[in-house]
Amino acid sequence: MSAKTSPEAPLPVRSVLQMVAQWIGKLGTVWVEGQITELTARGGTVFMTLRDPVANVSARVTCARNVYESSLPRPVDGARVVVHVKADFWVNRGSFAFTAMEIRPVGVGELLARLERLRQVLAAEGVFNNDRKRRLPFLPGTVGLICGRDSAAERDVLENARRRWPAVRFKVEQVAVQGGLAVAEVTDALHRLDADREVDVIIVARGGGSLEDLLPFSDESLVRAVAACRTPVVSAIGHEQDSPLLDLVADLRASTPTDAAKKVVPDVGEQLALVHQLRDRGRRVMGGWLERELAWVNSVRSRPSLADPVREVERRAEQVDQLRERARRVLDHSLHRSSDGLEHLRARLVALSPAATLERGYAIVQRPSGEVVRKAAELAEGEALTVRFPDDRVGVEVTGL
Structure with a gap:
């Protein structure tokens, strides 16, 4: 159209509206769902507005009275319906409307x-x-x-x-x-x-x-x-x-x-009652806890260690004295036994000592190196020896075997 029209060669309104009507006529018939409002009947034609159930959109619908009356139950204002319509464009008035050929109420079961x-x-x-x-x-x-x-x-x-x-x-x-x-x-x-x-x-x-x-x-x-x-x-x-x-x-x-x-x-009354209830419950809980703790303190205070702490110290001091005396007795007894054992051991050592043997008239013959001579056969003539007595010693020379 833009190629065939210009400011110098415009199309008349009737031609444009006829082209719009032809284009709309190509839509054919469609099923439309909507809600009926503004339902009126004049003569053999019923007029209504079909409103979209969600958006704020509506369209005019006309139908023959027999088409409206053949729909059972008959639609009323506010009813949800499915309508079989054909789109029409009225060239004389430049208006658009649907022509209904069948109306079907949407039942509760389908909804x-x-x-x-x-x-x-x-x-x-x-x-x-x-x-x-x-x-x-x-x-x-x-x-x-x-x-x-x-x-x-x-x-x-x-x-x-x-x-x-x-x-x-x-x-x-x-x-x-x-x-x-x-x-x-x-x-x-x-x-x-x-x-x-x-x-x-x-x-x-x-x-x-x-x-x-x-x-x-x-x-x-x-x-x-x-x-x-x-x-x-x-x-x-x-x-x-x-x-x-x-x-x-x-x-x-x-x-x-x-x-x-x-x-x-x-509810403010319920909340106040709950506050009072919780406060009373807290008071009871705290009172019970304090009573238990006071009873425990009293029981602890009644124990001898806290009722008369000096007596406990004295008792412990007596135990210390008894243990100290016992330790002293045990140590003295141990020392006496050890002293007696030492005397016996010393007597045995004295009895077994070579000096004791020498006291009985014996002597020990030794070489200068300190070696003890046990047999005369081990000596050589002219060898120097030492004869040891209990209190002193004397040097000798072997003159004969």
Whole structure:
């Protein structure tokens, strides 16, 4: 088209719109899923708006009344449907719309099957694992609350939390909690609260509803946004029997908004009672320990060594004196025995001494070298010898053999 047109040779509007209509007509027929809003009927034609269940996107749809009435049950505002449509572009008005040829309501069974498939996929990725969930702070400074505008869930959370801990602070994000805008608004509010460093925990609250009403809280993008949050998230969607996927990914699930307030904020009365209880318990424990220690001290003080320490010293002194006297007696006895043994040994030595033999009239003949002569045959004539007596000695010479 750019090659065939120019400022000097432009195409008329009708030609451009006809080309757009031809290009759109090539799309053919498609099946589209969405939520019906603004349903009206005029004559033999039914007009409606088909809104995307997640994004803020919608398109106009027209259909013949017989096509609408042949769908059982008949769709109403807010119903989820699958529509077989053909894209049409109205050249005269320059507008785009779908023409419906068949409408099929999405039943609860099919919705549950889709949710189950999504749950299995997310579970396989570990999004619901308990090891990735975080503990809630004991006393959050600021609590982020995502809820509907002027909803009963908001009042339940605020009133019960402030009744339990009057000083608790809240940052409330009021958003759409059902319909086509719910997912986008809840996700945006979640990101804002998660980025706020003052917020210690986030509560997502809604006061129950039908399966279709709670579908936004099972949306995959919202579930992944909760899983990626830095701040712990508490899910308080619906009642005990309701179980959207947000309950599985949240760090803590509360059955109701009131239950969420009880789990996030401690009760000041209970905490004071616990403090008193622990203080009394500590007093009893310390009292028992002191009594045991005093009893031990008294038992130690009653022992003789501490009751009369001088007596123990005297007893030990008596033992020392007794041992010293005993040692003296043993040593004296040992010395006497050794002295007697020495006298006996000396008498024996004297008796066996050569000097004693000499005293009886004997003499010892020796050579000058000191060798004792035992036989006369060992001597030579003229050899000099020494004769030893008990008190003196004399030199002699051998004159004959």
